[in-house]
Amino acid sequence: MATITKEPIGQLHEKISVKIDKADYLPSFEKSLKEYSKKASIQGFRPGKVPAGLIKKMYGPSLFTDEVLKSVDKELINHLQTEKAEIFAQPLPLDTDLAKLDINNPSDYTFDFEIGLKPEFELADLSKADITGYNIDITDEMINEEIDRLQNRYGNMTDKDVVDGSNNVLNVTFVEVDADGNEVADGLKKENSLLLSYFTEAIQKELNGKKVGDSINIVLADAFEDKELEFIAADLGLNKDEEADKxxxxxxxxxxxxxxxxxxxxxxxxxxxxxxxxxxTEEEFRAKIKDQIFNYWASQSRNQIQDQIFHKLVDNTNIEFPEAFLRKWLVTQSAQEQGEQPAKTEEQIDTEMPTFLNQLKWTLISEKVVKDQGVEVKPEELRAFAQAQLFSYMGGMMPNDTEQPWVNDYIDRMMKDRKYVEDAYNRIQSEKVFEWAETQIKPTSKQVNAEEFTKMVNEHQHAHH
Structure with missing residues (x-):
């Protein structure tokens, strides 16, 4: 009968020794040997008639090792389940000499493993957290810009021979060139469709009178104002804040x-x-647009509140980790993922550890909220998530009859996709964690305009990357 012993290695870090005797693995080994004899196909022997001695000689050592290791794994798993041990990842085997496993001399064997234990901890008190809820001003200018965008989006297009007005739309190809105007080898090349009014006044004047097939040379920072430069740079895979890119x-x-x-x-x-x-009426239309803009900025403000909650919990919840175990686990994972490539160096692990521990900290915090608050994700919520995602792909247009067969067929297909269901489950669960956290806070309200809010969010993002 197997015996299991434990001893501490370090903080939340234990060594587990699993000792098995012959009775734990021999019966299964002999059964496996017999089954293999029935299936073995060896030249010169009819199926099922291969002598047992030959099977044992040819395949016995590997089968013997497999059954010993299976017995050890079974005992280890049973022990962890019985003890209800909360551990990180999987137990890591300590150095074991498999050469000691002797099919001709079955014996008692001991295998050692190390585990990292999850810590007990208390959440930071969110009721005392300093959190700001931002109310964004919805201006007539924002409403007018959105109406103008919709009028342009649903407007009619007619082909022209020459550039002659700010409402002209130019289909262009950006081709990266050097200071002398020569195309850069392996440089950027991207098609885009732009209103003439997107360009600076100087470039608009240069483009006026141009025809299909004509071209001009530009420098990004000179051709676009800051607002347009941001989305043009993003489309080209550049950063408008990088001087070299501009x-x-x-x-x-x-x-x-x-x-x-x-x-x-x-x-x-x-x-x-x-x-x-x-x-x-136009009045009702403007009211509708205002509501949509308000809802957009309200969702952005809520995202910012959730970001504050995340940092308050991560920064102020004290959690101890078995860092020696986790470090070793990272090295092991790296070696497995890299395959034949070199595993990560100690210096790389050093660099990654703070971010890894922060992510792990949030995982533990989320798990605690889920457990303590009884957070559940129901099947109907997964189906509703898939339906909402489908309609978002369609531009948010929801059919009047959401029970149409093709809608249900799509959702049924998604519910059979394990990866999709896991991702949807995690996203819904995460949202519920934040919903609970939002009931615990007492945010201070602050009125800001959209520009101030966007600048604040961008500065925060840069500070955390």
Missing amino acids: KKAFKLNISKISELEKKELNEELFTQLYPEGDVK
């Missing part, structure tokens, strides 16, 4: 010129955008 030069090759005729503000547009028919 100074990159490109040749713009014009492949098509169109005139954008804005959609009129009338019931046709209102019905196109809101087919449910609850918007009939």
Whole structure:
């Protein structure tokens, strides 16, 4: 009968020794040997007629080792389950000489493992956390810009021969060039469609009069103001805040010129955008747009509150870790993931440990909230998540009859995708953790404009990367 002993190695770090005797593995080894004899296909012998001695000689050592290790794993798992041990990852085997396993001399064997134990801890008191809830001003300018965007998006396009107005849409290809205007080998190349008004006044003047097939050379920072530069740089895979990226030069090759005729503000547009028919007048339309803008910024503000909650909990919840075990586990994982490639160095592990421990800390905090608060994710919530995601792919347009067969077929298919279900489960569970946390806080309200809020969020993101 197997015996198991434990001894401490360090903080939340234990050595488990599993000792098995012959009775733990021999019966299963002999059974495995017999089954192998029945299945073995060896030239010169009929199936099932291979002599037992030959099978034992050829395959016995590997089968013997397999059964010993299976017995050890079984005893170790049973012990951890019986003890209800809360451990990190999986037990790591300590050095074991498998050569000592002798099929001709079955004996008692001892295998050693090390485990990292999850700590007990108390959550930081969120009721005392200094958290700010931001209320973003919704201005007429924001409403007008969104209406203008929608009028452009749903407007009509007509082809033109020459660039001649700010409502012109130019299909261009960005081709990276050097200071002399020569194409850079393996440089950036990207197609885009831009309103002439996106460019600075100087570049608009240069583009006026150009035809399909013409081109001009630009420097990003000179061709676009800050707002437009941000999305143009992002589309090119660049960073508008990097000086070198802003100074990159490109040749713009014009492949098509169109005139954008804005959609009129009338019931046709209102019905196109809101087919449910609850918007009939421009006043109702503006009110609807204002509500949508408000909801967008409210969600951004809530994201920021959740970010504050995350940092308050992670920074102020004291959790001890079995760092020696976790470090060794990271090295082992690295070696397995790299395969034939060199595993991570000690210096790389040193660099990664703080981030890894922070992520692990949040995982433990989330697990504690889930357990203590009885957080559940129900099957119908997973199906609702899949349905909402489907409609988001469709631009947020939800069919009047959400019970249509094709909708249910899609959801049924997603529910059979294990990876999708796991991801959806984790996202819903995480949202519920934050929902609980939001009931514990007493945020201070602060009124800000959208520009101030965006700047604050960007500065925070830069500070944490």
